[in-house]
Amino acid sequence: MKIHILTLFPGAFDSFLSHSIVKRAIEKRVVEVSVHNLRDFTHDRHRTCDDRPFGGGPGMLLKPEPIYEAVEKLFPQTPRAARGKKRFIYLTPQGKRFDQKKALELSREKELVILCGHYEGVDERVIEEFVTDEVSIGDYVLTGGEPAAMVVTDAVVRLLKGALGNDASKEFESFSGNLLEYPQYTRPAVFRGRKVPPVLLSGNHRAIESWKKTQAARRTKKRRPDLLKKKEKSRAPRD
Numbered sequence: 001m002k003i004h005i006l007t008l009f010p011g012a013f014d015s016f017l018s019h020s021i022v023k024r025a026i027e028k029r030v031v032e033v034s035v036h037n038l039r040d041f042t043h044d045r046h047r048t049c050d051d052r053p054f055g056g057g058p059g060m061l062l063k064p065e066p067i068y069e070a071v072e073k074l075f076p077q078t079p080r081a082a083r084g085k086k087r088f089i090y091l092t093p094q095g096k097r098f099d100q101k102k103a104l105e106l107s108r109e110k111e112l113v114i115l116c117g118h119y120e121g122v123d124e125r126v127i128e129e130f131v132t133d134e135v136s137i138g139d140y141v142l143t144g145g146e147p148a149a150m151v152v153t154d155a156v157v158r159l160l161k162g163a164l165g166n167d168a169s170k171e172f173e174s175f176s177g178n179l180l181e182y183p184q185y186t187r188p189a190v191f192r193g194r195k196v197p198p199v200l201l202s203g204n205h206r207a208i209e210s211w212k213k214t215q216a217a218r219r220t221k222k223r224r225p226d227l228l229k230k231k232e233k234s235r236a237p238r239d
């Protein structure tokens, strides 16, 4: 997969891309990530990427020109490159909430373009022309789309074949089952007076499996009852 990130703050991605699973996936050529500085597509002395909204209102907007020029440079053979065909994600608190299902859907694409929002937003013509998905990572406000781009990139990359061991896909299945994970313990069996639940040391695999299921259900009910509703829905037969 190839991921293009369009941003005003390319440096924000340095440490993200040079660590852990994403770094390894890049080294293994499972994914190629290129970060493009929108200011490189301006022509004025100040490298201006923002301007005031027509009709008034607070704050500044991302100007269309640098974004258009960036897309035209990235995809010279396919004018209006992104449009319809390539997935073009605009990160904004106005977007649809990102979740594991969306991560899986995006992980099946060959190429993604991710535009990091800033200021009060972007000129609407950019959205009309290029954007296929407006995505938010949650109900809170960030100062810019960069952390959200890292969240989306991380969630997508770990689903790519070869990004990590087989365990990963299992992990996904457990979440897509809409249950939270049961509590887990490693050695020592007693640590500073706290004991691991005895059933886990019992060697009784049936009892262990049943304990895990109960714990996962209990935890989900307590913390994320919304997931249990989703689970019921996804189980309901279709007509």
Ligand code: 6GU
Residues within 6 Å of the ligand: 091, 092, 093, 117, 135, 136, 137, 138, 139, 140, 141, 142, 143, 144, 145, 148
């Ligand atoms: Cl994608 N951008 C910003 N600025 N804030 C957010 C967000 C995105 N998702 C949640 N909050």
